Amino acid sequence: RNLLHKQLTGERIIVVSNREPYIHTRKGERIEVHRPASGLVTAVEPVMRACSGTWIAHGSGTADMEASDRHDRVPVPPEHPEYTLRRIWLSKEEENGYYYGFANEGLWPLCHIAHVRPIFRSSDWEKYQAINQRFADAVVKEADSDNPVVLVQDYHFALLPGMIRAALPKATIITFWHIPWPNPESFGICPWREELLKGMLGSTILGFHTPFHRKNFLETVDRYLETRIEHESSTVTHNGKLTMVESYPISIQWPPPWQERQPTVEECRAGLRQELGAAPDHKVGIGVDRLDYTKGILERFRAVEKLLELHPELQGNFTFVQIAAPSRSALDDYQAFDAQVHNLALRINQRYSSGSWKPIVLKAEHHEPEVVNRYYRGADVCVVTSLHDGMNLVAKEFVASRDDEQGGLVLSQFTGAAHELHEALVVNPYHIEQTAQALHRAVNMPDLEQRERMRSMRALVRDFNVYRWAGRMLLDAARVRQREKLSARIR
Numbered sequence: 050r051n052l053l054h055k056q057l058t059g060e061r062i063i064v065v066s067n068r069e070p071y072i073h074t075r076k077g078e079r080i081e082v083h084r085p086a087s088g089l090v091t092a093v094e095p096v097m098r099a100c101s102g103t104w105i106a107h108g109s110g111t112a113d114m115e116a117s118d119r120h121d122r123v124p125v126p127p128e129h130p131e132y133t134l135r136r137i138w139l140s141k142e143e144e145n146g147y148y149y150g151f152a153n154e155g156l157w158p159l160c161h162i163a164h165v166r167p168i169f170r171s172s173d174w175e176k177y178q179a180i181n182q183r184f185a186d187a188v189v190k191e192a193d194s195d196n197p198v199v200l201v202q203d204y205h206f207a208l209l210p211g212m213i214r215a216a217l218p219k220a221t222i223i224t225f226w227h228i229p230w231p232n233p234e235s236f237g238i239c240p241w242r243e244e245l246l247k248g249m250l251g252s253t254i255l256g257f258h259t260p261f262h263r264k265n266f267l268e269t270v271d272r273y274l275e276t277r278i279e280h281e282s283s284t285v286t287h288n289g290k291l292t293m294v295e296s297y298p299i300s301i302q303w304p305p306p307w308q309e310r311q312p313t314v315e316e317c318r319a320g321l322r323q324e325l326g327a328a329p330d331h332k333v334g335i336g337v338d339r340l341d342y343t344k345g346i347l348e349r350f351r352a353v354e355k356l357l358e359l360h361p362e363l364q365g366n367f368t369f370v371q372i373a374a375p376s377r378s379a380l381d382d383y384q385a386f387d388a389q390v391h392n393l394a395l396r397i398n399q400r401y402s403s404g405s406w407k408p409i410v411l412k413a414e415h416h417e418p419e420v421v422n423r424y425y426r427g428a429d430v431c432v433v434t435s436l437h438d439g440m441n442l443v444a445k446e447f448v449a450s451r452d453d454e455q456g457g458l459v460l461s462q463f464t465g466a467a468h469e470l471h472e473a474l475v476v477n478p479y480h481i482e483q484t485a486q487a488l489h490r491a492v493n494m495p496d497l498e499q500r501e502r503m504r505s506m507r508a509l510v511r512d513f514n515v516y517r518w519a520g521r522m523l524l525d526a527a528r529v530r531q532r533e534k535l536s537a538r539i540r
């Protein structure tokens with residue numbers, strides 16, 4: 050946090066993302082506020098609170114309200130305001146084309162190797178361009194100088210850096226791509242690949258989670274654009290403009306926000322077992338995801354089934370609780386996935402249930418972060434089986450929640466987090482028996498081994514927290530600006 054302040058001395062930053070950090074919805078006469086399930090929001094919100102400034106996002110909750118009621122510009126967090134949330138409203142048609150269509154039926158499956166074929170429609174692409182321009186105009190309006198610091202978030206805004214650069218040539222634009230970047234062949238199927246790449250290269254800094262995604266991006270640029278790439282300094286020059294392309298593994302706030310006011314681990318354990326109607330020594334696994342086909346939830350349930358098959362002594366003595374926040378439910382692929390998840394849980398439960406016990410408890414609804422934290426603290430093992438994931442902050446949140454230094458983490462090798470949390474039990478989620486064995490190992494792990502593993506994972510999340518992530522990008526941006534200044538003088 051201090052490092053961030055030093056980087057920013059007196060500057061207000063502008064963050065742009067599709068998802069807003071607080072959603073206001075009307076319930077009768079009252080307005081309720083909740084925090085969405087989004088790794089992006091989890092990571093960026095503490096940075097924004099530390100820096101202050103303006104966060105521009107797509108207004109999602111209050112769309113059905115009267116215009117006067119809509120809270121276009123709200124001070125947040127509600128209980129203790131530290132920055133301004135500026136909402137951009139989209140019509141149904143705009144949301145369908147830009148968000149559901151191009152971003153989530155096109156770019157999302159394009160970048161995750163999850164075997165869902167991307168859909169690219171010209172009409173969605175038109176909306177995507179128009180909405181990127183709308184957000185660029187909002188940035189220009191919010192900027193109080195000709196060289197603001199703008200943090201552009203994720204695949205909803207690939208064109209935004211180029212658009213901001215055209216209007217504010219001196220801006221410092223830091224773009225972070227929160228999802229994986231595929232290889233050039235895969236990315237190349239997008240009909241507008243050149244436009245997307247050029248837009249992104251409007252950035253001063255372009256960040257990915259892992260060196261592998263960074264390398265894929267550089268190879269993609271090399272394949273499809275005329276640029277100069279300097280591998281040593283990891284920079285790309287396109288039309289005379291230099292962009293630094295680096296990997297910055299994202300993280301979470303440390304210490305965790307609820308550290309002071311959370312129930313003890315004992316209370317969380319007892320509460321969870323009471324909720325399940327289970328004995329105090331009952332083993333519990335937890336999964337926390339958006340209901341998304343990239344998260345490997347079906348593979349995970351099959352691993353739980355295999356676990357019970359291979360280790361019958363766990364039947365009646367182990368429950369897997371899956372929290373699954375509904376997500377993008379307007380899309381066919383998400384509705385189909387939702388049905389598959391429910392059906393598989395039902396089938397496995399029918400196979401193994403006895404008395405009041407069932408092996409899988411599926412909670413397919415939104416849970417506020419504090420509530421999720423209590424589940425993390427009450428569980429014996431947390432399971433992350435993404436088929437492909439930029440970072441996966443659930444793994445880091447679980448580790449941060451366990452100040453008792455207990456609990457096992459089963460983690461997919463296809464997450465960015467697996468490159469950092471080496472003490473997790475790393476699995477290939479497509480290998481059901483391997484995942485089942487890792488689960489078995491986690492629930493039977495001696496306390497001492499749990500402690501050793503958890504301690505070292507906690508040290509990593511503590512030292513490489515989200516302030517460090519943002520601080521490193523700002524520091525690199527300052528270097529690029531300095532380099533540009535010097536080369537302008539030499540010329």
Ligand code: G6P
Pocket residue numbers: 067068086087088089090203204227228339376377
């Ligand atoms: C991923 C994306 C974020 C997005 C989040 C939730 O983490 O990288 O940009 O906000 O999923 O998805 P949603 O579509 O609900 O915002």
